[in-house]
Amino acid sequence: MTQQLTDLADHLDATDPLAHVRDRFLLPEGVVYLDGNSLGPLPAAVPPVLEDVVHRQWGTDLIRSWNTHDWWQAPLRVGDAIGALIGAAPGQTVAGDSTSVQLFTALSAAAELRPDRPLLVTDPEHFPTDRYLADSVGRLHGRQVRRVAPADLPEFLDEHGDQVAVISYSPVDFRSGELHDVAALTRAAHRVGALALWDLCHAAGAMPVHLDDLGVDFAVGCGYKFLSGGPGAPAFLYAAERHHDSWRTPLSGWTGHAEPFGLQADYVPAPGIARARIGTPPILSLLALEAALTAFDGVDLAQVRAKSLSLTGFFLRCAEELLAPEGFEAVTPAEPEIRASQVSLRHPHAYGLIQALAAQGVVADMRAPDILRFGVNALCTSHHDVLTAATLLQRITSAGDYDPVPQEPGTVT
Ligand SMILES: Cc1ncc(COP(=O)(O)O)c(C=O)c1O
CATH class of the missing domain: 3.40.640.10 (Type I PLP-dependent aspartate aminotransferase-like (Major domain))
Incomplete structure (x- = not known):
């Protein structure tokens, strides 16, 4: 099952017309950044x-x-x-x-x-x-x-x-x-x-x-x-x-x-x-x-939208195959015409899971009390990033490798 998802991610990334735009951002090595809908990553042109x-x-x-x-x-x-x-x-x-x-x-x-x-x-x-x-x-x-x-x-x-x-x-x-x-x-x-x-x-x-x-x-x-x-x-x-x-x-x-x-x-x-x-x-x-x-520069927003839908659609598929069996419920609509550039999943231990993901290099955020929120920025996110996030989340959840504590008031997530 994961092999099929890997092959699909390979194909979607290989045919992504915006793949080159990722070089316009300075993302830390080894980090999958899915929090662009809260704080966008650093563009290389800024420093x-x-x-x-x-x-x-x-x-x-x-x-x-x-x-x-x-x-x-x-x-x-x-x-x-x-x-x-x-x-x-x-x-x-x-x-x-x-x-x-x-x-x-x-x-x-x-x-x-x-x-x-x-x-x-x-x-x-x-x-x-x-x-x-x-x-x-x-x-x-x-x-x-x-x-x-x-x-x-x-x-x-x-x-x-x-x-x-x-x-x-x-x-x-x-x-x-x-x-x-x-x-x-x-x-x-x-x-x-x-x-x-x-x-x-x-x-x-x-x-x-x-x-x-x-x-x-x-x-x-x-x-x-x-x-x-x-x-x-x-x-x-x-x-x-x-x-x-x-x-x-x-x-x-x-x-x-x-x-x-x-x-x-x-x-x-x-x-x-x-x-x-x-x-x-x-x-x-x-x-x-x-x-x-x-x-x-030179990026057509219609292409941004198409890639965003491809990323969120792929995420929802990963969620269905890998995460639904672990108790996650997709909150973001499956219909592309009413789906924005994020995927929200409901799980009672959202806060602990987001912390556990971050500790292993996948950055997303949560909205209290129980929503894990993954923002995809089509300029710099790949389908492999999405697969990495979903696979890690599955691994952490099935192993119980997280702290099931509620969010502390005042914590920025
Ligand atoms: C829809 C919406 N409006 C406003 C804000 C925040 O406003 P401000 O930039 O004044 O903090 C946010 C922050 O996430 C938001 O999501």
């Missing part, structure tokens, strides 16, 4: 750029680098580079701050664009920060938050649509890896005059996203997962051009002013996406992210 930015640009050229190395435009330049990966024409995406801050900006702006509608609608299973911030924006803007599962959203909108200011969802359920239909849910929101905001943390760089074509209003996402921009990398915010004349951002920082160096008494927002700049941009992280994005 030399950071070396130059620190020693030459900052160390030698000092403050004039804001102009000579065009640090000032970095949030917009990096924003456009991300825009190219999420179907956004230039001038609509800014990079900076955290996803949480960008969510607050986007949700507030959307609420203000629909002042007479009392409801903000979000996913009960959304990532916690999305839920917390929806509550804050609701409180600050005098709106109510309704939590509606994506599957129930069309019906909810049929009934209450004229009350809804904005829907805020993610294309990917971060626990299960199920994909939601961005096109259909955006259409459903627009049909009733609501706006659509998408959190692309688990989608940007992992699959094609067509923000402009789908008429999405706002989107946010992080730079540290599939974009591999590094720990705490700047996030991004997309605002569709049609809102640029009318939208207001809640954080009126000086770098989003129309004349930041005019040092005027009152805030006048910059035109376009630039008003979503807030304070002085984090140049080291922005330029690291900019270098990281070159890993996508």
Whole structure:
């Protein structure tokens, strides 16, 4: 049985059109890294750029680098580079701050664009920060938050649509890896005059996203997962051009002013996406992210998606053959059209198993209480990596070679 899986992995890796892209990443020898959906691996382009930015640009050229190395435009330049990966024409995406801050900006702006509608609608299973911030924006803007599962959203909108200011969802359920239909849910929101905001943390760089074509209003996402921009990398915010004349951002920082160096008494927002700049941009992280994005040079996101599906499909097959007999249940959908770039497996000893895997060089993560989560980054993961992970997991489980302890609160996994 394992020989068949080995032969299949050999074949799939030998015919992988993205195999050469793995060399664009610096992965430690002997490590199988399946945590790209939490912290992407280090792109080879990043260290030399950071070396130059620190020693030459900052160390030698000092403050004039804001102009000579065009640090000032970095949030917009990096924003456009991300825009190219999420179907956004230039001038609509800014990079900076955290996803949480960008969510607050986007949700507030959307609420203000629909002042007479009392409801903000979000996913009960959304990532916690999305839920917390929806509550804050609701409180600050005098709106109510309704939590509606994506599957129930069309019906909810049929009934209450004229009350809804904005829907805020993610294309990917971060626990299960199920994909939601961005096109259909955006259409459903627009049909009733609501706006659509998408959190692309688990989608940007992992699959094609067509923000402009789908008429999405706002989107946010992080730079540290599939974009591999590094720990705490700047996030991004997309605002569709049609809102640029009318939208207001809640954080009126000086770098989003129309004349930041005019040092005027009152805030006048910059035109376009630039008003979503807030304070002085984090140049080291922005330029690291900019270098990281070159890993996508010449890579077609349709190919990324095809390989991601091949990897997750192969993982699910390994799970069925090797892991189901050990008590693992696949949580990620088998249907490719609703499967994101991860495989989640349920097991009561998820935490201990993830620790045991890591001790033997296979890095993944877990989501409490019982989900083992394996993210596949199609740019640098092979089918052999997947097979190594599944085989090791089977060996550890059948030998009972792990500590069946629950996760300690506060542990990063
Ligand atoms: C869907 C989603 N939104 C937001 C975040 C995190 O936001 P921040 O970058 O502000 O920490 C995560 C983190 O994993 C996430 O999965």
